[in-house]
Amino acid sequence: MSTPIRLGTRRSALAQAQSGHVAAALEKVIGRSVELVPITSEGDTNRASLSLIGGQGIFATRLREALLAGGCDFLVHSLKDLPTKQPDGLVIAATPLREDARDVAVTRDGIPLHELIPGSRIGTGSPRRIAQVRIRAPHADVVDIRGNVDSRLQKVATGELDAVILAAAGLSRLGTDSPLRREELGLAEWPTAPGQGSLAVETRTDADPELLSALAALDDESTRLAITVERAVLEGLDAGCQAPMAAHAVVAGSSVRVRTVVYAADGAQRIGLDVTEDLNGEYIRRSGSGNGADAADGADPMHAARELGLNLARRLLDQGAADLVSREHSS
Structure with a gap:
């Protein structure tokens, strides 16, 4: 039996869900099993505001270190989390077909953002989304939050927040089943982060040619x-x-x-x-x-x-x- 291909991934449920989709697709192409190798990133342990710690590879650096050290054979990232400068020795081998790039506002009762009453509490940790909320709902209070998708949804369900802003693709990949209501935010008036909805499949430039060829088959x-x-x-x-x-x-x-x-x-x-x-x-x-x-x-x-x-x-x-x-x- 051939040795499994090791896919390095963050430990969050969303990261493992999207890595699982790529693993299944690669297995069909290459005819070998793919196993997930969970890796803890700084973004998973540092709970400070993203607006303070910045986006300088906080979700990718430790994964890339593991890849370069031989701890795994390739990585799957949310593309919007990657710095634009590509590290020496690594290559984005595939960008699979993009999913929904929109943001969604999640509320208890489906009231659109612009109709929320003054003082409503809207949660997001993204500086871009914070600015957009202040345009769409200027009388609302923006709450800077971190945490996984389930914890954010729970803050709305319990009434701690009146709404949260999330990526549509993340909700889709998780298959989250929730009674909460979603408002899709159109890209014309609410454009999203570069690469949102896209995955980046990264490996070493000196990776096995068979792996590079198989990953290339996943590219759109x-x-x-x-x-x-x-x-x-x-x-x-x-x-x-x-x-x-x-x-x-x-x-x-x-x-x-x-x-x-x-x-x-x-x-x-x-x-x-x-x-x-x-x-x-x-x-x-x-x-x-x-x-x-x-x-x-x-x-x-x-x-x-x-x-x-x-x-x-x-x-x-x-x-x-x-x-x-x-x-x-x-x-």
């Missing part, structure tokens, strides 16, 4: 194009993973539509862009991306996607985004 090209644009916006802003900013891209054929917003922490100001570009040639030619005719024929759409994101970040900065975010030089 449209998802990778979209998240490449989104993460390049974050990279260009140089603001860190917990910046009060959003970027969401949708790929349709050779074109990509990007909605990106940078928020003041109190929600009082925002700077945004909504653009559609053709990555199959027109944008490459116009922006000077790629190398000559081959790139102009669409040979390097991932490079063009990254250049588009970086260009959007420059435009945001030109419009004053640097005054709204704390540039951490840590992405």
Whole structure:
């Protein structure tokens, strides 16, 4: 019997659920068993506010250390938790098909956020979501919270909070069965974090070629194009993973539509862009991306996607985004 492939994962129920989905898919491709290797990240033990400790790999660093040390063969991350700088020796081998990228507001009785009475308590630990709540429900009180999905839902069920903001994809992957009511927050007015709803499958650059090939089979090209644009916006802003900013891209054929917003922490100001570009040639030619005719024929759409994101970040900065975010030089 062949040796199982070891998948390093955080210990949370959500992390293990999404890792389990990837494990099952890989087993079908490679014909070998995959076992989960639970690893405790700093984000699982440090209960301080995310707005204070930042997003500088707090959920990924220890997992990556274990991977580089040979403690596992590959990792599954929530892509939105990853810094944009890729460590030496590691590669994102696959980005599976993205799930629902929206946020949802969870309440006891289904009252929309903007209709909650003044003084209602809305829980979230994300600076981006805090700013968005202050725009959507300016008379509510925002409560900075941490904890797993079940503990957050329990705070609403018991009346400690009137609402919490969560990722739709996380609720879907957990299959949470709850009598609480959900309000889906549309991406046009409530764009989400770069990479939200996406998973990143990471391994060593010197991994077994059989494993690299099998992981590549899990990759979804449209998802990778979209998240490449989104993460390049974050990279260009140089603001860190917990910046009060959003970027969401949708790929349709050779074109990509990007909605990106940078928020003041109190929600009082925002700077945004909504653009559609053709990555199959027109944008490459116009922006000077790629190398000559081959790139102009669409040979390097991932490079063009990254250049588009970086260009959007420059435009945001030109419009004053640097005054709204704390540039951490840590992405």
